[in-house]
């Protein structure tokens with residue numbers, strides 16, 4: 001097999017655990033399957049206060065593991081429930097001395113060489129601020145950065161172009177992003193990136209994050225989570241709200257290969273599905289691109305979390321050339337390998353502003369081409385009896401402005417047979433035609449069931465079944481009002497509904513059903529004859 005950094009890759013059977021593995025997999029089996037990638041490719045680890053395996057930064061001393069776990073539960077969890085996260089090995093949580101020992105020993109043995117933190121300089125707009133803590137950490141040799149509350153790439157607002165009328169300014173995604181961005185700007189929320197740098201505050205946060213992982217990823221051995229979170233080749237981007245960790249992502253950047261492997265990702269239980277996971281991922285992408293120089297992320301996603309990763313732009317198809325990642329990350333059962341390409345330009349932490357600006361640009365274009373943004377006063381639809389309007393609606397506000405002209409009036413078959421373009425004359429002809437049709441039906445021998453509205457006292461369940469009743473008397477009122485049937489089709493629709501109702505309520509063998517069918521056929525023949533003779537129906 002080809003190697004990727006010079007050294008040969010080992011066969012899987014002879015592998016021992018490498019420094020990270022993704023949260024998704026079944027921990028026990030996956031550890032056995034992992035490739036020992038870092039041995040061949042990762043830079044040597046700085047000396048660690050933890051005993052031991054300086055090759056991959058692994059914690060191999062049980063004492064050290066216990067020290068770290070011990071500090072975790074009493075210090076970090078937002079809520080008490082987090083205390084229950086790490087059970088057996090968290091019984092001595094009140095023993096702060098373990099943390100002091102741990103911190104002291106870390107500070108007493110600073111790494112010999114500072115970690116290479118790559119800061120992109122070709123984009124002057126990119127600004128990542130080092131906090132004091134981060135500076136300390138950098139001095140101490142472990143990469144640690146605070147991601148400022150203000151995004152490093154800012155999409156500038158143009159206040160003159162803001163629309164307020166009739167515009168849906170944001171969807172669910174942008175609304176959540178914007179509200180979290182405001183929280184950041186107000187200083188209530190921040191996103192930081194730290195690795196094991198020995199700075200007390202960072203260590204407290206990392207242990208808080210470790211506890212969240214332990215709770216949210218129950219298939220992961222707790223020791224393993226501690227090991228990766230504290231491993232100095234891993235970084236953790238954390239959501240900090242009011243100085244408490246809400247969640248985070250622990251990843252390992254492979255700087256030479258320009259990709260990162262996400263090992264763990266979780267948000268504390270009662271803060272999930274509020275947008276933190278998305279904002280966290282956006283901060284991670286921006287940080288990993290601008291600070292680590294990465295172009296891709298890979299992760300073995302838990303089956304349950306595939307949906308989340310898809311929404312963050314991850315795909316199951318791996319496009320990254322194999323020789324850039326194979327042998328660097330571990331194979332797992334029970335997880336799905338997913339990839340995300342990091343866009344070189346997107347302002348990940350300010351996407352909501354970008355989306356809003358795009359909406360505005362599209363809206364502006366639509367306004368240039370149409371008047372659809374203008375809202376006119378409504379029509380007075382108040383009605384008298386039989387659904388007849390109180391007054392005739394002779395003008396619909398906005399209709400003419402939209403390009404309508406009187407010659408486009410109606411699409412009535414009746415009207416097309418009349419030569420007159422005069423509206424009043426047309427309406428007179430139409431009323432006469434409808435009156436004659438009604439009379440012809442009323443005179444028919446089968447009209448008796450339809451002459452009056454159905455009386456609910458006679459047929460108690462009628463109006464439970466028929467929601468849109470119709471009868472010849474109501475139609476006569478509508479015709480006589482000369483306000484209701486403005487097209488012949490409206491009249492025909494009422495007739496059809498009357499017969500359809502009769503056939504819905506009554507079964508085919510009933511007299512009512514048969515009357516409906518016969519009267520309808522009579523009506524149709526009269527309409528046919530009337531239309532052919534130019535509305536001179538007898």
Ligand SMILES: CC(=O)SCCNC(=O)CCNC(=O)[C@H](O)C(C)(C)COP(=O)(O)OP(=O)(O)OC[C@H]1O[C@@H](n2cnc3c(N)ncnc32)[C@H](O)[C@@H]1OP(=O)(O)O
Nearest residue numbers: 023264265266267272273274275276277278302305307308
């Ligand atoms: C490599 C690994 O670590 S794999 C393991 C991933 N971690 C876990 O499964 C731990 C338990 N889950 C969690 O901690 C969180 O739910 C996370 C990290 C998966 C997501 O964080 P959240 O803050 O809940 O995500 P956020 O609120 O930003 O939701 C983003 C979108 O993803 C959706 N989503 C969130 N979690 C999931 C999920 N498990 N499956 C499918 N969709 C999801 C949300 O509904 C939302 O959709 P929308 O934009 O259409 O409304």
